[in-house]
Amino acid sequence: MGAILQVDQVYKYFGGVKANENISMTVTQGSITGLIGPNGSGKTTLFNSIVGTHPIDKGSIKFEDKEVSALPVPAVAKLGLLRTFQQTRIYGKLNCIDNMRISAKPSRDNLFSVFSAIPNELNDKAEHLLSFVGLYQKRKLRAGDLSFGQQKLLELAMALMNEPKMLLLDEPTAGINPTLINGIINRLIKVNEEFGITLLVIEHNMRVIMSLAQHIFCLAHGQLIANGKPEQIKKDQRVIDAYLGVQ
Amino acid sequence: MDFLIFQIPILMVQASIDGILLGILFALIAYGMALQWGVMNIINIAQGELVILGGYIAYFMYVIGIHPAFGIIVSPIIMYFVGWSLYKLVINRVVDRDLFISILATFGISILTQQLMNFAFGSDVVIAQSNFGTTMLFNYMVTIPNSKLFAAVVSIIFAILLVLYMRRSKLGRAIRATAQNPRAAKILGVDTEKVYAATFGINAALCGVAGSLIAITFTLHPYVGLPYTVRSFMIVIIAGLGNLPGVALSGMGLGVFEEFSDYIFGTEFRIAAVFLLLVFILVYRRFKLSRKREYLK
Amino acid sequence: MNQKAILYLALLAFGIAVPFMFPAYKLQISIMWILVVLSLTWDVQGGQMGYNTFGNIMFFGLGMYICSSFQIGIFFPLAEWTASGGEKTFIHTPTQFFQGFFIGIIFAGIIPALVAAIIGYGILGLRGHYFAICTLGLAIAAGELAGGIELVGAGQGMTSPPWPKNIGDTELRSEFFYYICFVLMISTFLFLRWAYTTRFGLVLNAIRDNEDKAEAMGINTMRYKISGWVVSAFFVGIAGGLMGNMIGYIEPVETAFAGRTFGVFMVVMAILGGKGTLWGPVIGAIAFHIFKEGFWTFFLGWQYVALGALIVIVVIFFPEGIMGWLREKYPDRFGEVIDEEDRKAQVELK
Ligand SMILES: Nc1ncnc2c1ncn2[C@@H]1O[C@H](COP(=O)(O)OP(=O)(O)O)[C@@H](O)[C@H]1O
Ligand SMILES: [Mg+2]
Numbered sequence: 001m002g003a004i005l006q007v008d009q010v011y012k013y014f015g016g017v018k019a020n021e022n023i024s025m026t027v028t029q030g031s032i033t034g035l036i037g038p039n040g041s042g043k044t045t046l047f048n049s050i051v052g053t054h055p056i057d058k059g060s061i062k063f064e065d066k067e068v069s070a071l072p073v074p075a076v077a078k079l080g081l082l083r084t085f086q087q088t089r090i091y092g093k094l095n096c097i098d099n100m101r102i103s104a105k106p107s108r109d110n111l112f113s114v115f116s117a118i119p120n121e122l123n124d125k126a127e128h129l130l131s132f133v134g135l136y137q138k139r140k141l142r143a144g145d146l147s148f149g150q151q152k153l154l155e156l157a158m159a160l161m162n163e164p165k166m167l168l169l170d171e172p173t174a175g176i177n178p179t180l181i182n183g184i185i186n187r188l189i190k191v192n193e194e195f196g197i198t199l200l201v202i203e204h205n206m207r208v209i210m211s212l213a214q215h216i217f218c219l220a221h222g223q224l225i226a227n228g229k230p231e232q233i234k235k236d237q238r239v240i241d242a243y244l245g246v247q
Numbered sequence: 248m249d250f251l252i253f254q255i256p257i258l259m260v261q262a263s264i265d266g267i268l269l270g271i272l273f274a275l276i277a278y279g280m281a282l283q284w285g286v287m288n289i290i291n292i293a294q295g296e297l298v299i300l301g302g303y304i305a306y307f308m309y310v311i312g313i314h315p316a317f318g319i320i321v322s323p324i325i326m327y328f329v330g331w332s333l334y335k336l337v338i339n340r341v342v343d344r345d346l347f348i349s350i351l352a353t354f355g356i357s358i359l360t361q362q363l364m365n366f367a368f369g370s371d372v373v374i375a376q377s378n379f380g381t382t383m384l385f386n387y388m389v390t391i392p393n394s395k396l397f398a399a400v401v402s403i404i405f406a407i408l409l410v411l412y413m414r415r416s417k418l419g420r421a422i423r424a425t426a427q428n429p430r431a432a433k434i435l436g437v438d439t440e441k442v443y444a445a446t447f448g449i450n451a452a453l454c455g456v457a458g459s460l461i462a463i464t465f466t467l468h469p470y471v472g473l474p475y476t477v478r479s480f481m482i483v484i485i486a487g488l489g490n491l492p493g494v495a496l497s498g499m500g501l502g503v504f505e506e507f508s509d510y511i512f513g514t515e516f517r518i519a520a521v522f523l524l525l526v527f528i529l530v531y532r533r534f535k536l537s538r539k540r541e542y543l544k
Numbered sequence: 545m546n547q548k549a550i551l552y553l554a555l556l557a558f559g560i561a562v563p564f565m566f567p568a569y570k571l572q573i574s575i576m577w578i579l580v581v582l583s584l585t586w587d588v589q590g591g592q593m594g595y596n597t598f599g600n601i602m603f604f605g606l607g608m609y610i611c612s613s614f615q616i617g618i619f620f621p622l623a624e625w626t627a628s629g630g631e632k633t634f635i636h637t638p639t640q641f642f643q644g645f646f647i648g649i650i651f652a653g654i655i656p657a658l659v660a661a662i663i664g665y666g667i668l669g670l671r672g673h674y675f676a677i678c679t680l681g682l683a684i685a686a687g688e689l690a691g692g693i694e695l696v697g698a699g700q701g702m703t704s705p706p707w708p709k710n711i712g713d714t715e716l717r718s719e720f721f722y723y724i725c726f727v728l729m730i731s732t733f734l735f736l737r738w739a740y741t742t743r744f745g746l747v748l749n750a751i752r753d754n755e756d757k758a759e760a761m762g763i764n765t766m767r768y769k770i771s772g773w774v775v776s777a778f779f780v781g782i783a784g785g786l787m788g789n790m791i792g793y794i795e796p797v798e799t800a801f802a803g804r805t806f807g808v809f810m811v812v813m814a815i816l817g818g819k820g821t822l823w824g825p826v827i828g829a830i831a832f833h834i835f836k837e838g839f840w841t842f843f844l845g846w847q848y849v850a851l852g853a854l855i856v857i858v859v860i861f862f863p864e865g866i867m868g869w870l871r872e873k874y875p876d877r878f879g880e881v882i883d884e885e886d887r888k889a890q891v892e893l894k
Binding site for chain 3: 051053072073074077078082083085089090091092093094098101102103105106109111113114115116117118144158159162
């Protein structure tokens with residue numbers, strides 16, 4: 001299968017901090033790919049570069065063979081490349097249903113559709129997806145009143161509502177009650193298999209990423225130090241060193 | 248529009264000197280604004296009213312026969328307590344909340360103070376005569392009222408004293424620590440409540456000094472506070488918080504800009520020029536940042 | 545018929561009957577409808593979108609000047625009218641008056657809306673307090689500039705065309721303006737009520753809650769921000785045009801770009817009633833107007849002290865406003881909790 005995302009020699013510095021240095025990676029269409037690395041190794045920065053949160057210093061990022069590194073955030077999202085945030089972001093004062101309704105891709109999107117009605121069918125879809133992530137009963141509560149873990153799930157459901165082609169997930173299990181983690185893994189696999197969405201997942205929890213991803217990239221100090229199948233990564237000395245803090 | 252100033256170079260000298268002297272005063276007020284903004288994260292729209300109120304104290308002394316220059320001692324003392332009380336009454340309830348709440352609450356204080364000053368001192372434009380005389384330069388082509396020189400020197404002295412106080416004194420260090428990281432300061436035993444009250448008091452005292460200087464060099468009127476607020480805001484966003492040389496430089500830059508704009512567009516457009524400059528600076532910054540896909544924070 | 549429809553009809557009937565029920569208060573209530581418009585449109589930015597603006601008063605002043613300038617300018621030389629005493633030289637016939645009025649009102653809406661569209665891209669790219677202070681700067685600069693333009697009377701201001709002499713008395717005049725104000729208020733309310741049910745309303749709320757997230761979800765937020773400002777500018781501009789005609793006299797900083805009065809009022813009213821709700825700004829405007837009219841005479845000379853204190857008190861102790869307080873008290877009435885299942889869910893959460 002072809003590549004859906006190609007990151008080619010991407011650099012991103014913040015002043016003196018080399019957050020990303022010469023990163024090249026390819027994500028295969030339809031796969032679940034992992035991105036691991038110790039804290040501060042530049043994973044979130046790479047996500048930000050891919051979806052256009054900030055311009056990159058050098059390099060190229062292609063989504064479905066289209067150069068996206070110069071596009072602003074909404075334009076990248078409209079191509080079908082979405083991300084969730086490490087520090088969960090939802091619309092706190094809106095209820096869950098409205099959070100979902102506003103996340104759907106509008107059928108028309110131009111100056112004249114600013115005042116277009118929101119189709120009623122969306123409610124069914126929203127409720128369906130909310131029950132998929134287990135939030136159906138909380139659908140009428142304000143999203144800001146949900147617990148952190150529930151907000152993460154809501155954010156995932158919102159992303160699914162938009163029907164992206166590819167989804168970048170920033171630590172989907174961080175801060176979540178360990179008993180719920182298996183549920184999340186199962187759902188992510190379902191998202192990948194049933195909805196056909198390519199996933200690129202940043203994950204800290206080794207167990208999670210090993211059971212989820214088919215291919216893993218590992219960052220340390222802003223550089224790509226290894227990539228391969230989970231079994232290879234598990235044994236890779238550089239990865240072990242990076243995680244143990246050996247320089 | 249009038250470009251006379253560019254045809255007669257000596258006017259440029261006059262405008263630059265006036266502007267720099269004025270700008271030093273602006274910088275003093277802006278320093279106070281940066282202080283409270285940095286330490287307690289509030290934007291004080293009533294800053295200008297504090298200045299004018301401080302000025303009226305000097306004016307009051309002048310009216311009862313004391314030389315208004317002594318206002319630079321009396322006014323900050325009184326204003327410190329005004330600031331401290333304002334903090335205890337209102338400001339302590341808006342720290343830690345949305346910035347707009349502090350903007351609106353201090354806006355309310357500003358409206359209220361304006362009318363109170365109107366009651367107390369009338370709505371006429373007043374000035375406290377210092378009788379300091381004038382200095383002539385370049386063969387009588389450039390005139391500088393000595394009161395303006397006095398104002399600039401006093402401002403600089405107070406700024407230096409304040410910097411030393413911030414470095415050396417216990418309270419000053421506590422204020423600086425709180426500005427860096429309020430939570431850590433609290434854990435280390437700093438009484439942030441006291442620090443905030445003192446910061447607001449010190450800011451008001453600075454406004455008191457600046458106000459007394461304005462009373463002897465320019466004019467006072469109950470409703471001219473807002474432009475001083477906007478000037479300090481502008482200076483702070485150009486220079487950044489906690490950058491005293493930057494504040495001084497941008498203050499002088501602003502002063503020179505205003506004097507030049509007086510010559511070019513006319514005095515009646517002076518306030519418009521100040522406010523348009525603010526809009527221009529903000530929008531310019533916004534476009535500059537948006538190229539990096541960032542926004543003013 | 546459901547309760548809501550009855551409520552709406554009763555309010556409508558009240559609005560229509562006011563000139564007959566309280567003939568002495570026609571002007572007062574006309575101004576109240578204007579205040580409702582200002583409050584409702586401020587809330588589009590301040591409440592629904594979370595962009596606290598001090599600048600909407602600019603559209604008010606703009607509308608005021610534009611309306612009168614058109615009313616005069618299409619029949620007479622404007623410069624001569626605004627020259628001292630000039631307005632006495634020219635007299636509008638009734639036809640001219642009404643033609644001019646309607647053309648003026650239309651442009652009083654359209655031109656501020658265009659201005660909002662043009663400057664929106666620059667200004668609405670600012671966030672939080674930078675936006676608030678920038679719009680404050682714009683509004684004050686606009687007033688100061690208007691005070692320097694000779695064509696519209698500079699600092700002296702200008703008069704708007706007086707009501708034509710030969711058609712009815714001042715009673716008719718105030719009834720005429722009353723109904724126009726009422727229609728403007730109803731149109732603004734109904735328009736926003738509808739707009740908030742569309743994508744527009746939800747996107748505005750999304751921007752308020754997390755603008756970065758909205759962009760990350762593919763929403764072109766700038767388009768919605770500008771649209772919202774254009775809507776506000778349109779209705780506020782018309783309100784300004786009307787107000788200029790009702791007062792009969794335009795002064796740059798006291799009546800037109802009246803930051804110290806209407807400019808502050810609109811913020812206070814919306815917050816008092818409850819930001820980000822449809823009815824909040826309406827209730828806030830009415831409550832504020834009653835407070836103001838009741839106490840303004842009582843506080844004679846102390847109005848601004850009272851206003852300043854009111855702002856401080858509302859902002860500190862009552863930031864959620866009347867509607868927010870009601871929502872706290874009766875959450876189920878606001879659709880937050882409806883069936884038992886959800887109630888349980890909420891208990892579980894707490
Ligand atoms: N906006 C920013 N400005 C300055 N430095 C940043 C910014 N974002 C990230 N960094 C720095 O870049 C490095 C990588 O951070 P990040 O990508 O968040 O790491 P990770 O997600 O792998 O934990 C860190 O040293 C961080 O401090
Ligand atoms: Mg991260």
